[in-house]
Amino acid sequence: MDSRSDGEIAVIGVPVYAGRVPEPAAARLRAGVRGGGRPAILAVVYGNRAFEDALLELRDLALELGFVPVAGAAFIGEHSFSTPQWPVAQGRPDAVDRDKAIAFGRSVRELLEGVSEPADLRPLEVPGNFPYRQGVQPSSICPETDARTCVLCGGCARSCPSGAIALAEGSVLTEPSLCLRCCACTRACPAGSRVMRHEKILEFGRMLSTQYAQRREPEFFL
Template identity: 50%
Template sequence: MNITKAIIACFSPTQTTLRILQAVARGVGASEVFVLDLTLPEQETRPLPEVGGALVLIGAPVYAGRVPAVAERRLRRLQGSGAPAAVVAVYGNREYDDALLELRDLAIELGFVPVAGAAFVGEHSYSTPGTPIAAGRPDRRDLGEAEAFGAAVQARLAAIKTLSDLQPLQVPGNRPYKPRNPKADEAAPETREDLCIKCGKCAEVCPVGAVAVGETVTTDGRACILCCACTRACPTGARVLEHPRITAWREAAVTRLREPKRPNTFLADTRVP
């Protein structure tokens, strides 16, 4: 199979998943790459491109071992139409649990043929300069491995005539998936008014529309998914996540998750003639 077009379809509040998928696309070497970033609320209704003839790179972050519900909902708008797909889960150096399997299963349900899967590490959304968790990931080595993964996917597809020449993709995970625990409280980033310049960046990047900027900045703690896109985007450091529950978890995780984990990659095996 000759792949000349790649489509990146992702949910990526802090852009780490997108950066990794862009590196994968470079490795694939497609002459045409289209980015379909499903992160923001307006993507719920925008028309989606046809995927025919393309390799689709589907990616999402891992929240508590699962694909975030809002990410799943937006990815469900995709129509695979038999196109090959590589699924990528990006986690914060804890575990990816069932998320990669969940992405694989979702891709199949949407009509894709998963040919490869990978789990990469990105800086944890709760990470701060004072309590770093996988800080700086993906780093140069990660992105190099993402490119190598993309090249391996391209090579596997180049070695077959049709997708039926591949066995079903096998990736780690369990069924039923671990439950998505409902949010126990209204924990969310807050705004230090003494630092806030009312630029509105926090509202612009929120994937669920939980932030509103007027005379003050308000946050809907029930809607917030704790992705921390707003804290990363704030130019003055006014947005902070200092809820006691999160602070306690973060402080323990600095030590518990100190050992850097490496990417895991998986390719569908070819069928024996």
């Protein structure tokens, strides 16, 4: 996207990792997206704990890329560390979330219909702090593969957003320094062979399940 086309609106959505926009998502946007003055609706999705600086960071990134941010939203999805035993926002987004998203979209449309140009709107203000909080840091912690049940289908590697997983010589190899601990690979594995066993992560998941059990609702900023 290199120049504005009348009537086009960009929707930019990212997950929240440790209160920040994940670095691979920011890098991909910088590498391949240009706003050209288009209005942009920004959305972050977090696991019922907090979205912290992520929406502010996404707004700043959208401005850097040449978009005109006109609205922002923070939605809730099931947390990466959620398990059947220790659920965190299980089943989210749900029907209530979808209804609120539809209402948000209508509000954005009405907002844009009230101005001749997106730049005529007041600058979008969203919560967050700058400098941004520290995001995901490199670690030796990552999901493991149970070689006894792994069928080497490659689903884990295909699902990994950071390219941390590869199949080689009949085994699954993981580069821990690239792992975001998003646990997408554990959910993609059809055999249940990809698992997170590290006690630090399991304990964090138990804490989230008990301390952040109260339902949080989507937040919208216009």
